[in-house]
Amino acid sequence: MSEPAQILVIDDHPLLRKGVLQLIDMDDELSAVGEASNGADGVELAKTLDPDLILLDLNMRGMDGIATLKALRKEGVVSRVVIYTVSDNDEDVVEAMKAGADGYLLKDMEPEDLLERLKQAAIGKMVVSENLTSILASALRTKPKTDAIDLNNLTGREKQILKLIASGLSNKMIAKKLDIAEGTVKVHVKRVLKKLQLRSRVEAAVWGIQQGL
Numbered sequence: 001m002s003e004p005a006q007i008l009v010i011d012d013h014p015l016l017r018k019g020v021l022q023l024i025d026m027d028d029e030l031s032a033v034g035e036a037s038n039g040a041d042g043v044e045l046a047k048t049l050d051p052d053l054i055l056l057d058l059n060m061r062g063m064d065g066i067a068t069l070k071a072l073r074k075e076g077v078v079s080r081v082v083i084y085t086v087s088d089n090d091e092d093v094v095e096a097m098k099a100g101a102d103g104y105l106l107k108d109m110e111p112e113d114l115l116e117r118l119k120q121a122a123i124g125k126m127v128v129s130e131n132l133t134s135i136l137a138s139a140l141r142t143k144p145k146t147d148a149i150d151l152n153n154l155t156g157r158e159k160q161i162l163k164l165i166a167s168g169l170s171n172k173m174i175a176k177k178l179d180i181a182e183g184t185v186k187v188h189v190k191r192v193l194k195k196l197q198l199r200s201r202v203e204a205a206v207w208g209i210q211q212g213l
Contacts, residue, residue: 001073004031005122008049010042010068011035011057011084016107019071020055020084020114027115031121039063039071046077052170053122056101058092060087066099072197073100078171078189080146080201082121090128100199103127126202149213155197161188165201166208 007024009032011017036042036122040063041085046054054072057118058065069081082103083096093104103121105114106129117127154162164174171189175182189201198204 004029005053005119006031006033006049006051007118007122008032008034008036008046008051008054008079009044010037010039010045010054010060010065012037012060012100018209023111023115024118028120030115039065039068040133042068042076043077046072046079046177047075050077051079054081054174055080055084055118056081058087058096061129064090066095068097069096076190078186078193078201080121080124082118082127098199098204102200102202103135105129123169123173124165124168124201124205126205154176154192158188158192158195161185162192162204162208165189165192166205168205 002137005064009017009020009024011020014037017037017069021035024030033046034052035043039060042056056065056068056118060068063071065083072079072081072135081103082105083101084105084107085092086107088106096104103117103126105127106118109117109129123126151159159172160178161174164177167175170184171185175185178185193199193204196204196207198207
């Protein structure tokens with residue numbers, strides 16, 4: 001049996017945060033490794049823990065979810081980030097995806113549905129609440145600067161990593177397939193995103209597919 005996916009929860013609502021943490025720990029395929037009540041602490045924890053997945057509240061006091069997400073990506077955190085919010089506003093969805101989110105879930109979903117989506121996100125799949133899919137599709141069609149990106153900027157190994165990302169594999173699965181350390185995969189992923197001027201694995205996967213990888 002593979003190791004459970006490690007999840008960090010960043011949410012300024014203590015009751016909901018604790019409830020989500022308890023829910024996660026009830027599932028054998030998931031493990032809550034940390035929690036933060038604000039964006040700044042969340043960024044520092046993410047850098048320390050390097051979780052597989054970060055569940056991030058959008059409407060936090062002070063440093064909100066978008067600012068936190070941008071800070072995570074600026075700090076080189078490659079963990080998948082799923083926004084978890086009550087807002088189904090079109091602009092919020094688009095802004096979150098452009099900032100590098102790997103998914104967008106609404107807080108009114110059933111607990112079992114949340115767990116299933118987290119499992120999907122943990123293995124590299126994009127997750128989004130069903131009524132937001134058309135908005136998400138539109139957001140992905142507006143990726144910046146990708147026309148100017150040259151695949152030849154990548155090394156052979158980096159192209160290999162990108163192809164596996166496009167196939168939906170997680171870092172752990174890529175490491176196993178290539179028989180290299182997971183830490184080495186994470187370094188390659190960071191370099192791929194930087195060279196391709198992309199902000200998330202989702203953008204990298206979509207771009208890779210568009211290139212015929």
